[in-house]
Amino acid sequence: MSPSRPTASEPSTDRRAERTRAALRDALLARLGSQDLDGLTVAGLCRAAGVHRTTFYGHYDTTESFAVGVLADLVDEAASVTGLDDGSVGxxxxxxxxxxxxxxxxxxxxxxxxxxxxxxxxxxxxxxxLRTVLRRHLALALAVLGGHGLGPPGQRDLVAAFLSGALASALEAFVEGPPKEIDGEVRAMFDLFPPWWPRLSTRDSPPER
Structure with a gap:
């Protein structure tokens, strides 16, 4: 009798789950480009993604809760910064x-x-x-700054919680406001960070994004 190999099926199951989520995510973002969130149905989303409704309900409760996760994940991806441990303060x-x-x-x-x-x-x-995503990234940022002797003297978790709430509110205000020139908005928001946050060395020439 051949020995069972449970680890062989687990990666396959994970890959299927990832493909399903990717299909649903793509369908969600495509449909949100042309219709309101309130008009989005599970049936319509699953039809667009080629996924059975039973599969959807096996992972998510509603289209709204799924949208919360997807749109928070997009911010999470945009907020990711890597490779800073050896970088200069500038x-x-x-x-x-x-x-x-x-x-x-x-x-x-x-x-x-x-x-x-x-x-x-x-x-x-x-x-x-959104606050949870930002708090995690800010906690990592404070750890990096601490390695350079910068940042608050202590209570990094508390500082990360405080800054994440402030940044989340600023991002909401940005979304609710009229469209403006992005570079000016970035500079204005960056200037709201505490005085111990590292500043650009040349204020008149912000880095290309």
């Missing part, structure tokens, strides 16, 4: 400036979608998801 400032610009670019491109989500019945859930 390089760190430029990286975070560019990252903030990437987040605003994302929100600007999908302004109507994010605005609708903030105003929907899932607005509170999305704000919490």
């Amino acid at each position: 390089e760190i400032a430029e990286s975070y400036y560019a990252t903030l610009g990437g987040m605003l670019d994302l929100l600007d491109r999908r302004r109507g979608v994010y605005r609708a989500l903030f105003r929907s019945s899932m607005g509170s859930a999305f704000r919490e998801a």
Whole structure:
């Protein structure tokens, strides 16, 4: 009798789940480009993704909760900064400036979608998801700054929680406001960070994003 190999099926199952989520995510983003969140149905989303409704409900409760996760994930991806452990303070400032610009670019491109989500019945859930994403990235940023002798003297978790709430509110205000020139918005928002946050070495020449 051949020995069982449970580990062989697990990666296959994971890959299927990833493909299913990717198909649903692509369908969601495509449909949100032409219709409101309130008009999105599980049946329509699954039909567009080529996924059975039973599969959807095996992972998610509603299209709204799925949208919260997907749109928070997009911010998560845009907020990611890597390879800073060996960077100079100036390089760190430029990286975070560019990252903030990437987040605003994302929100600007999908302004109507994010605005609708903030105003929907899932607005509170999305704000919490957004704060969670930003808090994690800010905690990592504070650890990097600490390695350079920068940042607050202690209580990094508390500082990350405070800054994530402030940044999430600023991003919501950006989405709710009229479209503006992005570079000016990035600079204005970057200047709101605490005085100990690293600044750009040349204020008149912000890094390319």
